[in-house]
Amino acid sequence: MTDTADRTDEIREVERIIIRFAGDSGDGMQLTGDRFTSASALFGNDLATLPEFPAEIRAPAGTLAGVSAFQIHISDHDITTPGDAPNVLVAMNPAALKAELDKIEPGATVIVNTDAFEERNLAKAGYADNPLEDGTLDGYTKIEAPMTSLTKEVCKDIGVKPRDAERSKNFFALGLVSWLYSRPEEPTMIWIREKFKGRDLVIAANEAAYRAGNAFGETAELSASRLAVRPAKLPAGTYTNINGNTALSWGLIAASHQVGLPLFLGSYPITPASDILHELSKHKNFGVRTFQAEDEIAAVGSALGASYGGHIGITTTSGPGIALKGETLGLAVSLELPLIVIDIQRGGPSTGLPTKTEAADLMMAMYGRHGEAPMPIVAASSPSDCFDVAIEAVRIAVQYRTPVMLLSDGYLANGTEPWKLPSVDDLPRLSVEFASETNGMDDEGREVFWPYVRNEDMARPWAIPGTDGLMHRIGGIEKQDGTGNINYAPENHDFMVRLRDERIRKIAETIPPLEVTGDVDADTLIVGWGSTWGAITSAVGRMRAAGEKVAQVHLTHLHPFAPNLGQILGQYERVIVPEMNLGQLTALLRAEFLVDARVISKVSGQPFTAGELVARIQEETR
Amino acid sequence: MTDTADRTDEIREVERIIIRFAGDSGDGMQLTGDRFTSASALFGNDLATLPEFPAEIRAPAGTLAGVSAFQIHISDHDITTPGDAPNVLVAMNPAALKAELDKIEPGATVIVNTDAFEERNLAKAGYADNPLEDGTLDGYTKIEAPMTSLTKEVCKDIGVKPRDAERSKNFFALGLVSWLYSRPEEPTMIWIREKFKGRDLVIAANEAAYRAGNAFGETAELSASRLAVRPAKLPAGTYTNINGNTALSWGLIAASHQVGLPLFLGSYPITPASDILHELSKHKNFGVRTFQAEDEIAAVGSALGASYGGHIGITTTSGPGIALKGETLGLAVSLELPLIVIDIQRGGPSTGLPTKTEAADLMMAMYGRHGEAPMPIVAASSPSDCFDVAIEAVRIAVQYRTPVMLLSDGYLANGTEPWKLPSVDDLPRLSVEFASETNGMDDEGREVFWPYVRNEDMARPWAIPGTDGLMHRIGGIEKQDGTGNINYAPENHDFMVRLRDERIRKIAETIPPLEVTGDVDADTLIVGWGSTWGAITSAVGRMRAAGEKVAQVHLTHLHPFAPNLGQILGQYERVIVPEMNLGQLTALLRAEFLVDARVISKVSGQPFTAGELVARIQEETR
Amino acid sequence: MTAVPLTTKKDWSSDQEVRWCPGCGDYSILTAMQLLMPEIDRRREDTVFISGIGCAARFPYYMNTYGMHSIHGRSPAIATGLAMARPDLDVWVVGGDGDMLSIGGNHLIHALRRNVNLTILLFNNQIYGLTKGQYSPTSEVGKVTKSTPMGSLDHPFNPISLALGAEATFVARTHDMDRGHMQEMFRRAHAHKGAALVEVYQNCNVFNDGAFGAITKKDARDAMLIDLKHGEPVRFGAENERGVMITDDGAQIVNVADVGEDKILVHDETADRGIAFALSGLAQDRESPTPIGVFRAVDRQEYGEAASAQLAAAQEANGPGDLDMLLRSLPTWDVS
């Protein structure tokens, strides 16, 4: 046995590694992935992650349905996706191997927990023969480790019962993988000690398992497989590894802080949006009120009630919830009150694929209300961008007194990336003033408050209950501009319908112009929105590196569009729009700008990979 | 006094008259209009009507808000609208005059009930001076009749108390107008006797009032104003005067008859859709089940449940209701069950203008569901067309096993036109077969039923509970094509999303090609959908009569479009789309066919008039 | 809180024309309210009326307070958000039997169980007024309406029973023919901390005229209205000769003379819900004696206050939110 220091020289340096941890839901793969991510982040790699859960809470152990996976891409330079085909697969049981093998790249390293490859498990996974023996893994680098038994063994010494010891086998895997890919041990050890504080046996078991994994690498002479990825050269600053739902929650809190109004969240649990409710409910000391309503309609209703009262009313949900909120959103449009409506999109239609990602709610966001009921729409493009977009949504809502739809998706919600923390001083300065004075005169010459008088942004005054002398009534029946009185006159309705449309279009005035990246003078422009940003950016990067000319533009504002979008589109011969739907933005662009935009569509519950995008863009441009 | 026979010679013949009856909600103007309509229909005129109710049940008497109006266009030739500016206004009180005067044509005849023009009523209507005296009616032919007092007078003799007598004053108005415009008396007398059977005093009062109105014309020497409109030359057949909601209800019953399945209506009352619920609930002897649900979601849910059971499930509502049904419609899309969803559109957004018409729910019909949830859409173009479109909706639903959205609007719902009754033998023959046999094999080789196996229309089998041996489960989670088993695989989802899209597009195969009318070789094509048909047809007629070349095409199918629409659009330099919204079909056409379609938009709660359409088309084409 | 100025009915009346049908019971409820408000020690500025859609739901337009005429059935949900966000306000909810019990039934029962600080007035006319006369969830079985030409089949809700089943802390009933009683109930409901439901029997003279005539008209009241009064025996009749007794078979109407005075139930607003529920069951149709008054009034944690208390406790424990600290609350690392 040589010592570790010695071996280090043999470690091959690579630019990037993509590892996929896969096991039974009960195997703790999400945690393992998280730990590996943390260690990599602290080490200074750029990274992106993609957790994938089964739809069942706890599907029967050992079955394909129960497989839980976590993919992480670590790199020594700026990356934007969790990677195409993984270079490494950790399979804790046969089901995991079966479910994941076709996702990884040819020649990849496959690390298996051999203990789990016994008859019952093989059968449950639907393997007639043992894939470790029948040539299934030919062409892969196979690393076989009896993780369960080795973990039990090291745990025996410290007095942990075998059944409990078994639970630590994911730390064995983590130890082994960390050794193989040169992750520092310290952060994980610290974490274990904090997390399990007071449960000394658990701490000891996990530490021992981790070290056993480490040692297994050494003893099994796996040095040939060792790789290292250097820290990335990222802009200086303090970083944290963040997922979209957390970033979104914090963005809302930040916006509330900036605008000086308390948050009120009315929500009904639904995957993958629930974590925003969970996160916000932890921050009551920020004055955040969270209300778990009886359904989605009550959720948005309560948020609207809070907005009426001068709070920033928010409602969070996923597609099915938005489908239920349509009528209330129409009311919000008519009332012209600020309201933030957050849709963490998932696979549809109907219950669809609750735990998978998709971006097919854009049209519903745009049109899912009766009558002409326009609503601004913004979309986040990466986990950390959720923070910024949340602030932008609040800005639009309070400045223009309008409900705003914010679109994110399951991929952004749970995926993570390192995020350079903004300084609080640099956050956008938002502000709003409640009305405090009368602004009209009634027939008898008395000063009164008119709720639908408009300022230069065409926004009406926000006069909250409790304000001296501004008593007024608002409602969903058509009203007269200015006075806000119920008005059924034909001309008034026509006027109001157009006014509501125009006032939303007017928001474009405060949307910064879009910037085209890549080869501005290319023939082909790739237009994206939402979470496709990472894959598109990476694909465009690869194509350009290979000498192809491509331009890219990514939209945060879906309604109204940034003011220069039409002009940009006009400059390109070919406009290609990758979307995780059947072509929703594509249709909007075609209708508005009459450009022959073409969709590259993927609706499989999975994000695009950069590789497949390159191929499909090439197909379109050939 | 000369006798009537004599005077008849003096009656001037005209092609058409447009009369608007207006009065307080309590004045019985709808009934008056109805009676005049019936008499005209029986007389053989072509006609079209437009009733307009106030939003309040009974707004305070005498106020502008309480004005109820009924417009009728009678003609000696085929007409398609209730007319532009009325030639005659009957104003039962000052509020009616004030509210309606600006709608009528210059020089029109204004018939007023002078008794109502006293101080209190003038004040309620907001008149400082009496408009009958201050020159307001200069330039109009004014006919002043003290209707209330004359009615009371003739009723005194027959023993009716003054208070009760007053209620008959609308029959006075009817008598007068019938005399002026040469309507036969008999049908009205018969109707009065039937309607009030057993209430002899009421019959006597109404008859006396009618005759008094008649006599008033004679005695007041109004012969100069007398006009007559000859019967129109309509195709031979039996006619009835029908409104859209009744036609729609009958169409559903007819479809049920043709397809041989019972109807189930789940509905929640809402203006202007409630009358379909009312109408269908009268026809239980047709095996029609109507269920007034607790809300719109339960309404569509119950209809879907009935569809699952092998009925034709129907749900009727207006915009706000559709906004609530979105989630359940997504389920229906996923379940692939027949379901008829009827939206009688009204002014929006939100509560909007409940009693006014609008056609701004097309985009919601198209996109108001989360995920990719395509649904066919059909729209009715005239009151009687509601009958045919209802049958077409049922055809599509049962043949293709899909929810279908049927769009009508407030104007069609309440407006009437003469309808040549179809022969039952000539109705479309619909048919459907329930599944009765297994169609798959399970892993163990047993014959089983697979709910998502497809026929040549890509429709899945409709196996209703109770069927021997076909037990199966369906649901809203993504399923495997064929077996219908829950399936989370990426490829399967992508496949199913595209399949659902394609199977709806495939419906185009059974949609008859569109026919262009007017000048097929014109430069300008007017594309319409829904209730604009009448106004567009009339406008195109007028333009062509004036020597301008215009082509017209009207869409019944909004999704998918008729197969030849793209080709038609491609033939014209200019595509103009009149819509009672801000340009919803326009956007769909632009996105799908990349043609520069331009909207002519009116969103005032009022239908287009032919005159204003002519002007706006000319503006666009100049 | 700002001092409450002296006001009169006129101050509480908005400038909007009242648009109910002449003779509608809603007028007398409005008048009762506008006359009552000056006596309640809240400013118009701090008062909000939230309603759904329906004739009843027009109410907020006529009150010179803050108000929202929202959408059908959702007023309890919207008001819940407002009351939670702004515990300083006085939030009233008004709606009809369709609005609150049909489409809005779920929001109502959840607001009741949560005990949100709302004063909820349910104008029960046993019909859909605004949509011109369909039966409602409180209509009697067999009702012939536009949507039920052969008579309705649905067994009605008893709003009092439903509210008690939904854990309401304050439930009362009154009727539009007795201004004093209405005002007393509104005042009590308003004073209650938490969700208070008042069912108001309201005559729709156009589509359901006289629905309550048999019990509310002056000369019927003695025999037909059981006026519940806390601490007093539950008795009624011209001579107070009838009363209510609790047995193993529930609440029974008896002749006091037959059973003896001491067997008569003494009304206790704070008693077990079962008794209030049994009392609510006495009015199963229009021809049986009907209890009015406060069925139940008990103290329980008010929702908005409890929510605010959690905010305060969180601040107490963790200090006021510090945004910078929040951003650094997950593991961080520095790149230089």
Place this chain on the structure above:
Amino acid sequence: MTAVPLTTKKDWSSDQEVRWCPGCGDYSILTAMQLLMPEIDRRREDTVFISGIGCAARFPYYMNTYGMHSIHGRSPAIATGLAMARPDLDVWVVGGDGDMLSIGGNHLIHALRRNVNLTILLFNNQIYGLTKGQYSPTSEVGKVTKSTPMGSLDHPFNPISLALGAEATFVARTHDMDRGHMQEMFRRAHAHKGAALVEVYQNCNVFNDGAFGAITKKDARDAMLIDLKHGEPVRFGAENERGVMITDDGAQIVNVADVGEDKILVHDETADRGIAFALSGLAQDRESPTPIGVFRAVDRQEYGEAASAQLAAAQEANGPGDLDMLLRSLPTWDVS
């Protein structure tokens, strides 16, 4: 109706893999049902299970019958349509406490008041299982969950009370630890004509383990479960030493010896709703004796049957629908 063939549990089990967490109470409910079905005289073909969304709502997939796994909260509405359209079918509705009482609360109470012929099973685990552990409308106050880190504030519904308040004609409670009792309740509910609600206390061992342990575990049952039996005195305890008495203060738990046997309530499923309601109120927390069994079972017009009767009556009166006559039912005129 086709003759009902002899079947076994296996015939009622679908080929789909059961996907609840190991140890979940849903398994025992499924087994109870699959074992019971062969004893109920309905064919699998005529049996339909309709559910919403949630762990409980997976139930239909596992029954070899017709079934629909619909959307969250809407199963009572969908089932209402099916039961009305097809009175020949045997329609069951299954859902969790979130599905049926939170988002679906309104549909449930309306189905109950209408008395639609549905057998409704409410799996109450006092938690949202499928969305991984938020509190539900039946969770106890103060519950710490993902969405309520400082404890929940909402007073819970008592599903039995709510159902009684909603005019239910059949209401029962059982629990997942007693197969025999479950089967008895399912059988009774199924036999009931109209809407029958059975609340099943169900353990979610992942997110709310042991919620009912204090009352349902074998050695606790004697002291903690009050087994309601029609016609029998309501007594419990190891020696049947405790019982329930009705007083002006509601239902009281007493020592039988203290009050005498004849004061003990004799359970009557058909008695006034007030008594059943008072009984339901006995179980206000997890540590108090809890009644199980049939609280109420009364006859009332079944909705679908009544609807069908109207159709028959209309045909009787007007003859079967004649389309041609219908088209000519308004005034017509001829043009030649």
